[in-house]
Amino acid sequence: xxxxxxxxxxxxxxxxxxxxxxxxxxKNQLRHWRDRQCKxxxxxxxxxxxxxxxxxxxxxDEDDGGLGMGQVEANIVLEEIGRNLTPSPFLSSSVxxxxxxxxxxxxxxGRWLPDLISGEKVYxxxxxxxxxxxPETIACKAQKSGNGFKLSGKKDFVVYGASAEMIVVAARxxxxxxxxxxxxxxxxxxxxxxxSHDSVRLVDxxxxxxVTFDGVELDGDAxxxxxxxxxxxxxxxxxxxxxxxxxxxxxxxxxxMDMTVDYLKQRKQFxxxxxxxxxxxxRAAHLYSEVEIARAVTIKAAQLLDxxxxxxxxxxxxxxxxxxxxxxxAVREGVxxxxxxxMTDEYDIxxxxxxxxxxxxxxxxxxxxxxxxxxxxxx
Amino acid sequence: MSNSDLEAFRAETRAWLEANCPPEMRQPVRDExxxxxxxxxxxxxSEAQKAWFEAARDKGYTVPAWPxxxxxxxxxxxxxxxxxxxxxxxxxRPPLSSFGIWMLGPALLHFGTEGQKQRFLNxxxxxxxxxxxxxxxxxxxxxxxxxxxxxxxxxxxxxxxGQKIWTSYADKADxxxxxxxxxxxxxxxxxxxxxxxxxxxxxSTKPILLISGNSPFCETFFDDVSVPKSYGEDVPxxxxxINRGWDVAKYLLGHEREMISGADGGNTGTxxxxxxxxxxEVDPVLRAELAQFxxxxxxxxxxxxxxxxxxKVGKAHPAQPNMMKYAGTELNKRRHELMMAAGGSHALxxxxxxxxxxxxxxxxxxxxxxxxxxxxxxxxxxxxxxRILDLPGA
Numbered sequence: 222x223x224x225x226x227x228x229x230x231x232x233x234x235x236x237x238x239x240x241x242x243x244x245x246x247x248k249n250q251l252r253h254w255r256d257r258q259c260k261x262x263x264x265x266x267x268x269x270x271x272x273x274x275x276x277x278x279x280x281x282d283e284d285d286g287g288l289g290m291g292q293v294e295a296n297i298v299l300e301e302i303g304r305n306l307t308p309s310p311f312l313s314s315s316v317x318x319x320x321x322x323x324x325x326x327x328x329x330x331g332r333w334l335p336d337l338i339s340g341e342k343v344y345x346x347x348x349x350x351x352x353x354x355x356p357e358t359i360a361c362k363a364q365k366s367g368n369g370f371k372l373s374g375k376k377d378f379v380v381y382g383a384s385a386e387m388i389v390v391a392a393r394x395x396x397x398x399x400x401x402x403x404x405x406x407x408x409x410x411x412x413x414x415x416x417s418h419d420s421v422r423l424v425d426x427x428x429x430x431x432v433t434f435d436g437v438e439l440d441g442d443a444x445x446x447x448x449x450x451x452x453x454x455x456x457x458x459x460x461x462x463x464x465x466x467x468x469x470x471x472x473x474x475x476x477x478m479d480m481t482v483d484y485l486k487q488r489k490q491f492x493x494x495x496x497x498x499x500x501x502x503x504r505a506a507h508l509y510s511e512v513e514i515a516r517a518v519t520i521k522a523a524q525l526l527d528x529x530x531x532x533x534x535x536x537x538x539x540x541x542x543x544x545x546x547x548x549x550x551a552v553r554e555g556v557x558x559x560x561x562x563x564m565t566d567e568y569d570i571x572x573x574x575x576x577x578x579x580x581x582x583x584x585x586x587x588x589x590x591x592x593x594x595x596x597x598x599x600x
Numbered sequence: 601m602s603n604s605d606l607e608a609f610r611a612e613t614r615a616w617l618e619a620n621c622p623p624e625m626r627q628p629v630r631d632e633x634x635x636x637x638x639x640x641x642x643x644x645x646s647e648a649q650k651a652w653f654e655a656a657r658d659k660g661y662t663v664p665a666w667p668x669x670x671x672x673x674x675x676x677x678x679x680x681x682x683x684x685x686x687x688x689x690x691x692x693r694p695p696l697s698s699f700g701i702w703m704l705g706p707a708l709l710h711f712g713t714e715g716q717k718q719r720f721l722n723x724x725x726x727x728x729x730x731x732x733x734x735x736x737x738x739x740x741x742x743x744x745x746x747x748x749x750x751x752x753x754x755x756x757x758x759x760x761x762g763q764k765i766w767t768s769y770a771d772k773a774d775x776x777x778x779x780x781x782x783x784x785x786x787x788x789x790x791x792x793x794x795x796x797x798x799x800x801x802x803x804s805t806k807p808i809l810l811i812s813g814n815s816p817f818c819e820t821f822f823d824d825v826s827v828p829k830s831y832g833e834d835v836p837x838x839x840x841x842i843n844r845g846w847d848v849a850k851y852l853l854g855h856e857r858e859m860i861s862g863a864d865g866g867n868t869g870t871x872x873x874x875x876x877x878x879x880x881e882v883d884p885v886l887r888a889e890l891a892q893f894x895x896x897x898x899x900x901x902x903x904x905x906x907x908x909x910x911x912k913v914g915k916a917h918p919a920q921p922n923m924m925k926y927a928g929t930e931l932n933k934r935r936h937e938l939m940m941a942a943g944g945s946h947a948l949x950x951x952x953x954x955x956x957x958x959x960x961x962x963x964x965x966x967x968x969x970x971x972x973x974x975x976x977x978x979x980x981x982x983x984x985x986x987r988i989l990d991l992p993g994a
Contacts, residue, residue: 224906
């Protein structure tokens with residue numbers, strides 16, 4: 222498959238780009254909800270529009286009522302989300318939770334997928350149990366209890382957790398904390414007794430929860446996939462999420478870079494536009510090169526994932542690591558080249574820096590993923 | 601071409617390679633002698649090298665994508681990719697390396713007359729004539745267009761005087777493709793892209809010893825060299841039009857930059873696994889650097905693939921080769937810095953059997969030229985700034 226978009230994908234990119242730039246713009250969404258201290262951190266009306274555009278269920282199979290598209294298509298939407306800093310549960314609900322639910326029984330799918338596709342409900346995922354992403358270790362426990370399970374423990378960094386009507390939880394049903402086996406995924410409904418959210422606003426003004434499960438009772442049909450065999454589903458969910466997060470990061474990098482290059486063409490100092498100075502030109506050109514490379518490897522990772530390649534896992538980590546590094550460069554250069562105005566809240570460039578920081582931590586930062594690349598390469 | 605046709609071609613190619621590429625030609629290239637450059641005075645290092653070259657030449661596989669009438673195999677881009685993949689799979693060496701293939705050939709295919717194509721492309725494909733490139737001058741490196749070598753118009757011929765520098769393998773080349781000023785009034789439009797024999801009277805060369813201890817480059821001098829305007833019917837001695845050689849030069853520079861960037865696979869390999877294995881206990885900080893490098897190398901590999909895919913369908917920005925050259929050469933320098941660091945004192949050995957005569961350190965030093973030759977990194981960044989980002993000129 223050539224490493225560029227085909228005609229349908231180009232059309233999707235145009236449509237999503239226009240939609241996000243108009244409806245999902247920083248002014249209309251991020252600033253709007255932030256300035257109102259919205260407890261959700263995103264707009265439900267916009268989410269309904271996502272559904273009308275066909276975005277919400279794009280990764281869901283056609284047999285299950287979705288559009289049966291692939292990661293490349295989801296990434297196209299995510300890149301536009303990143304460029305416009307559009308707050309939405311797309312990554313957690315339509316990519317991560319949707320990927321997990323794909324592996325569920327027909328009952329599980331029937332219960333949760335229609336509302337995901339219609340945009341009636343949004344879902345979250347609970348993976349991390351500490352400050353850093355370490356999904357190799359899962360201490361959260363689900364003990365057999367009658368026909369079901371009793372869930373106990375804590376999860377951190379559950380993005381839009383308090384707004385989610387269901388959370389996919391990775392918990393341990395057997396073995397010790399760092400065992401590969403013995404993990405099970407559960408669909409935990411929002412009103413489950415014993416589950417509580419400590420919801421916190423993050424630096425990028427999105428919302429995330431510390432979730433506590435205090436003996437939460439779950440039916441046997443809350444299980445997604447196989448009991449004790451959840452690692453495979455978890456890994457599938459993680460790789461889709463990582464490739465998706467990389468694409469959103471590419472969008473953030475491009476958004477910050479475009480804004481900065483525009484600024485270099487406008488701002489005058491010493492009697493000239495500052496874009497005439499070679500010291501700045503070279504940094505901008507270096508940034509452009511890095512952003513192009515980050516974008517290429519992200520598209521590559523998405524294509525490998527869609528093609529079912531065994532290299533997808535490696536390339537997902539390469540993409541996540543590369544994008545984290547590059548998007549970080551884009552936002553730092555962005556703020557610096559904007560000068561004083563880049564430090565003001567009124568100007569948008571700082572918002573890119575904040576979103577990038579949150580996105581870097583989500584599903585593993587550049588150090589974690591470079592480490593994975595080393596391990597997968599055998600050193 | 602359908603997928604099944606392509607798969608049939610793959611099977612055929614695999615069988616052909618199995619039958620024609622000797623096992624000795626499936627080893628990595630270790631030194632200059634392992635590379636076959638062709639030319640009037642060429643000698644083969646081994647029977648295997650000769651057999652592999654001749655088989656590839658007869659099949660058109662020295663230049664697989666060129667039309668058959670010019671010595672190629674007339675492969676489609678998809679077929680050429682299959683051949684590349686199958687050669688890579690068995691580690692086959694290129695049967696023929698040549699500036700004629702990489703640089704002059706593409707320029708002739710694009711700008712040449714039918715007569716020029718018939719003669720020169722066939723010679724290149726058959727490895728008969730070894731070419732060198734006369735671009736840079738002592739005062740005109742990155743600012744190439746300021747070149748001074750002058751060809752005085754004498755009616756049916758020019759008399760060329762001047763000096764070129766960094767002429768790779770000029771001392772071993774048979775012919776030169778050379779940028780010569782033919783009009784002093786017009787900076788861009790006064791340059792002609794000439795082709796002539798290095799055996800012509802008045803041409804002399806002198807090798808330049810580099811910090812790597814090697815000498816692929818030469819100074820090349822032209823003292824009253826007589827260059828005819830034509831080598832026969834429809835075979836002019838210049839490519840494109842007289843005084844319009846800059847268009848050809850620019851086109852060719854794009855190819856050169858693409859080649860130096862290693863976009864087609866030279867720069868995409870990871871090094872962490874091999875280096876940590878070879879060196880046992882690797883410092884954890886170095887290991888982390890290696891991991892970060894591998895991330896960048898794999899990402900650049902994807903970019904190379906995307907770039908080549910986009911070029912095929914005309915989707916790449918015309919200045920994109922500058923970006924590939926910049927990123928690829930910087931990456932290659934970093935690769936060799938890390939290899940030196942991981943190699944430790946062993947990598948410092950300048951002359952030892954174990955290092956094949958100081959390969960690690962000589963290669964490391966050689967890479968420093970990557971971001972200078974074919975336009976410096978700084979010039980690449982200038983081009984990206986102006987032509988892609990549209991930043992204003994100073």
